[in-house]
Amino acid sequence: MAEDRLIIAGREFKSRLWVGTGKYKDFVETQKAIEASGADVVTVAVRRVNITDRSKDNLLDYIDPKKYTILPNTAGCYTVEDAVRYSRLARAAGVSDLVKLEVLGDEKTLFPDTAGLIEAAKILIKEGFIVLPYTNDDPIVAKKLVDIGCPAVMPLAAPIGSGLGIRNPYNLKIIMETVSVPIIVDAGVGTASDAALAMEYGADAVLMNTAIAGARDPIAMAEAMKCAVHAGRLAYKAGRIPRKLYATASSPIEGML
Amino acid sequence: MGDDIQIHVNGQTRPWRGDATVADLLQELDIKTERVAVELNLEILDRAVFGERVLKDGDRLEILGFIGGGTF
Numbered sequence: 001m002a003e004d005r006l007i008i009a010g011r012e013f014k015s016r017l018w019v020g021t022g023k024y025k026d027f028v029e030t031q032k033a034i035e036a037s038g039a040d041v042v043t044v045a046v047r048r049v050n051i052t053d054r055s056k057d058n059l060l061d062y063i064d065p066k067k068y069t070i071l072p073n074t075a076g077c078y079t080v081e082d083a084v085r086y087s088r089l090a091r092a093a094g095v096s097d098l099v100k101l102e103v104l105g106d107e108k109t110l111f112p113d114t115a116g117l118i119e120a121a122k123i124l125i126k127e128g129f130i131v132l133p134y135t136n137d138d139p140i141v142a143k144k145l146v147d148i149g150c151p152a153v154m155p156l157a158a159p160i161g162s163g164l165g166i167r168n169p170y171n172l173k174i175i176m177e178t179v180s181v182p183i184i185v186d187a188g189v190g191t192a193s194d195a196a197l198a199m200e201y202g203a204d205a206v207l208m209n210t211a212i213a214g215a216r217d218p219i220a221m222a223e224a225m226k227c228a229v230h231a232g233r234l235a236y237k238a239g240r241i242p243r244k245l246y247a248t249a250s251s252p253i254e255g256m257l
Numbered sequence: 258m259g260d261d262i263q264i265h266v267n268g269q270t271r272p273w274r275g276d277a278t279v280a281d282l283l284q285e286l287d288i289k290t291e292r293v294a295v296e297l298n299l300e301i302l303d304r305a306v307f308g309e310r311v312l313k314d315g316d317r318l319e320i321l322g323f324i325g326g327g328t329f
Binding site: 019020021022023024027030043044045046047048049051052054058059060070072073075088089090091092093094160187207208209210213 | 266267268269286287288292293294295296301302303304319320321322323324325326327
């Protein structure tokens, strides 16, 4: 599918599976799982550097920024001010204007604070950031985010880390019909079929972390997700048959005795 | 010149030399400049000025880098 590239804000991506880099046992496992996933976009968080123990390895020693698009997030930010501050720090530490914007509303659900998200996105877009917003499965909010200049939207499938799969496929479909930018389903995927379904519904990509990192065998699950996203995308493009209540024979009647 | 001022780095207070720059501090801490962001008293510094900004007594620095993370 060399011609089936994902394009966001003029940037071309090979992989429609994007992965997070958290929760792995160690950096070697992180590296192997990402390799097996085939992802070319990986998300990272911005945190204080450990200044007392410099012997510890750095994530970017294992994930080569020349090979992968490093997508910093604002994970853990509950206010517009924090999300903007972390975005600016990410840009200062990194090499691009890309940011996965999260403004969280609540520690228990980690659902996005969509009002704060729109406000933070406006500020960052004005400063030249390419804002990829982590949002709720709300078509109206998705439209607002696109209207203010987000080149893609990232609605959740289910709460972060819940593994519940797509809780509201109808809203996702409405989002896909409402906005014309790429839709990246982000968070809540539990297993390969969830990822395949997201792609079959017409998502342009899927982003996940826990479903891979938390699996008993993360490297095998990474490969399963790669296959699922690929299969789902192919099926979406191929066009599924309509659902019918009664049977239709696949073999001809003609020639029967 | 000895340690004659105090600065706060990532929440820790440490004695420091009154004549040294941000770049000197990063070097002392063994931190590569190309992968970190430095915030000095809430102002994000451009890498180009690391070698020019001399730290003063009471300065608050945050040195941040990338770590593993998905959606929070």
